[in-house]
Amino acid sequence: MIASFVLHVLFLVALLIVAWVLFLGWLVWAVLRGILRLLGLIGRGGGSGPPNRCPRFRCGASNPPAANFCRRCGTPLRVSSRWRVAA
């Protein structure tokens, strides 16, 4: 009787430990996912993807994809991309 009671308690404790480990794993995963999302948002501002090359012949500077104007000569980059999409 006592042995079975101890076994039951041990089983419950093991179950609690497993649930705790699963919860901790989920918590770590959630935190890591949040950090990765934050880094992705920051990276989107910095610019990920192909560089936005200046269409001006003498410039040709590579700009971040989010840039509206060339950082070297100031030529608008959005217009050129629109033309590229239209053509």
Ligand SMILES: [Zn+2]
């Ligand atoms: Zn330029």
